[in-house]
Amino acid sequence: MAQPLLRRCMSDQIRDHLLECILEGTYAPGHRFVELDLAAEFQVSQSPVREALRELEVLGAVESQRYKGTRVRSPNPVEMAEAYVLRAILEQRSAELAVPCPTDVLDSLRATLASLHEAAQDRDVTCYSRHALDFHRSIVVQSGNHLFLEIWENVQTRARLPFVAQHLAAELDSCAALHDPILAALENGDGALAGRLLRAFMESLLDKLPR
Missing domain, CATH: 1.10.10.10 (Winged helix-like DNA-binding domain superfamily/Winged helix DNA-binding domain)
Structure with missing residues (x-):
């Protein structure tokens, strides 16, 4: 209620x-x-x-x-694919702008990533989706670009991550692991590398989207 x-x-x-x-x-x-x-x-x-x-x-x-x-609405495969392409571009640039990350932001990302791994191990798609969105959103927020965040919020709704995560339930562990080097790059102050890794991760999902 x-x-x-x-x-x-x-x-x-x-x-x-x-x-x-x-x-x-x-x-x-x-x-x-x-x-x-x-x-x-x-x-x-x-x-x-x-x-x-x-x-x-x-x-x-x-x-x-x-x-x-x-x-x-039922998920639209074409719209979902377009949303992931746009998220890849937005998140790459966000990571480039996010460095240097304050200690509290890095601590929050570490905690979120730990929860992401735990959800992946438990095959808890709902929790995995929530923590994944928190991780990616935090990077967009840290970019300091308010328009990026506004667009990202709209796009991620159309990306339907929970629906995609359900489709990839058997691969949650490997998907979670791909976030580790992203965090490491941010910790090292290498926004360019973090951005490339984020974009590569988002684009890797394109071939796995439900048709």
């Missing part, structure tokens, strides 16, 4: 909660959202729910059809 939300930014909170559930698979493709039900769940009026669903449609997470309502 969702907790009651503060009036301030209610639509943002609803959007973020629903998006997380969509990306983690709680709401499967085709799931239909009913505004009245969501309003009752979050203990709000229909207005912020409607706004949240509109924003999710802009992000490509849901689609609305007349007389059919709003449903979770």
Whole structure:
């Protein structure tokens, strides 16, 4: 049961909660959202729910059809591939701009990477996806480029990492291991190398995407 939300930014909170559930698979493709039900769940009026669903449609997470309502979109293979190409470019440049990384940022990346390895060993796709996104997002944040982050947030929704991770469940250990040299390069202050490794990793996923 969702907790009651503060009036301030209610639509943002609803959007973020629903998006997380969509990306983690709680709401499967085709799931239909009913505004009245969501309003009752979050203990709000229909207005912020409607706004949240509109924003999710802009992000490509849901689609609305007349007389059919709003449903979770099925992953689009072409769109996913395009999203990974764009993420590869964004993350390469972000890593180049991220150095030198402050100690607290490196400590956070180390902790996230440790959790990523643990999730991979446990074959926990949901946790793996969450930690992987945290790792990559932290590097984009550290670039200091706010527009990069805004674009990345939009693109990663369309990349559907949890869906891809489920498809690659048997390869999570090897995927996690490819993050180790990225962190090592950042620790050594070599943003160019970290960027090349990030781009190579993202592009390596292209051949493994579901068709």
